[in-house]
Amino acid sequence: MTFQNEADLPPGLECLKNVDNLLRCPICFDHLDISMMTKCSHNFCSLCIRKFLSYKLLCPVCNSELTEQDLRNNRVLDELVANFQAARLRLSKVHFDSPPISPKT
Amino acid sequence: MTFQNEADLPPGLECLKNVDNLLRCPICFDHLDISMMTKCSHNFCSLCIRKFLSYKLLCPVCNSELTEQDLRNNRVLDELVANFQAARLRLSKVHFDSPPISPKT
Ligand SMILES: [Zn+2]
Ligand SMILES: [Zn+2]
Ligand SMILES: [Zn+2]
Ligand SMILES: [Zn+2]
Numbered sequence: 512m513t514f515q516n517e518a519d520l521p522p523g524l525e526c527l528k529n530v531d532n533l534l535r536c537p538i539c540f541d542h543l544d545i546s547m548m549t550k551c552s553h554n555f556c557s558l559c560i561r562k563f564l565s566y567k568l569l570c571p572v573c574n575s576e577l578t579e580q581d582l583r584n585n586r587v588l589d590e591l592v593a594n595f596q597a598a599r600l601r602l603s604k605v606h607f608d609s610p611p612i613s614p615k616t
Numbered sequence: 617m618t619f620q621n622e623a624d625l626p627p628g629l630e631c632l633k634n635v636d637n638l639l640r641c642p643i644c645f646d647h648l649d650i651s652m653m654t655k656c657s658h659n660f661c662s663l664c665i666r667k668f669l670s671y672k673l674l675c676p677v678c679n680s681e682l683t684e685q686d687l688r689n690n691r692v693l694d695e696l697v698a699n700f701q702a703a704r705l706r707l708s709k710v711h712f713d714s715p716p717i718s719p720k721t
Contacts, residue, residue, distance in 0.1 A: 530696060533696050548688065552692070591635060591639075595635055598634070602631060
C-alpha cells in the first residue's frame with residue numbers, strides 16, 4: 512500500500528501518517544469499514560471488495576485469484592481504526608489547546 | 617483482547633494505549649511478531665500460536681477449533697507494529713525535547 516492521501520494529521524503528528532495509511536482501504540482510500548482480509552493478506556472494506564469481486568475474481572492489489580469465500584473478517588483492524596481515530600482526535604486537541612509559548616504568570 | 621500492560625507510553629500519549637494493546641499478542645503480551653490470524657479473527661505471533669497448537673487444537677482466545685492450516689499471515693499488523701513503534705519513539709522525543717515552559721528570550 513503505497514498510495515498517498517492529502518495530509519490530514521495535525522502538526523507534530525505527521526509521524527502517524529504511515530499508521531493512518533495502513534488503516535485505509537486501497538479501493539476507496541477511506542479508513543477500513545468492516546475489514547475483510549484475502550488469502551494474499553490484503554485488506555479491503557467489506558462492501559468495496561464484494562463490489563469489485565462482482566466484476567473480477569482477483570485481488571485488486573496483487574491480482575491473485577480470489578473469491579468471496581476466501582474473504583475473512585479482520586476485526587482487529589476495525590478496532591484499530593476506531594481507537595486510532597479517537598487517539599488522533601485527542602492528540603490534535605492537546606496540540607491546539609496548548610499555546611506555543613506559555614505566558615509568564 | 618482486554619489484557620492490561622503496565623503503562624509504557626510517555627506522558628500525553630496515553631490515548632494511544634488502546635492502539636498499542638491491539639498490536640500485542642494475547643500469548644506473550646509483546647508486540648506481534650509475524651502475525652498469524654485464525655478463522656475466528658484472532659491474532660498471535662507465528663511462533664506463539666504454533667507452540668500452543670502443538671498442545672491443543674483450539675484458539676487460545678475463544679476456544680474455536682483450530683489447526684495450523686487455518687492460520688493466515690496478517691501482514692498489515694506487522695507493518696502497523698513497525699510504524700507504530702517508530703511513531704511512538706518520535707512522539708516521545710518531541711515531548712521530552714520540548715521544555716514544559718518556554719523561557720523568555
Ligand atoms: Zn473501501
Ligand atoms: Zn492480494
Ligand atoms: Zn506472541
Ligand atoms: Zn479465536
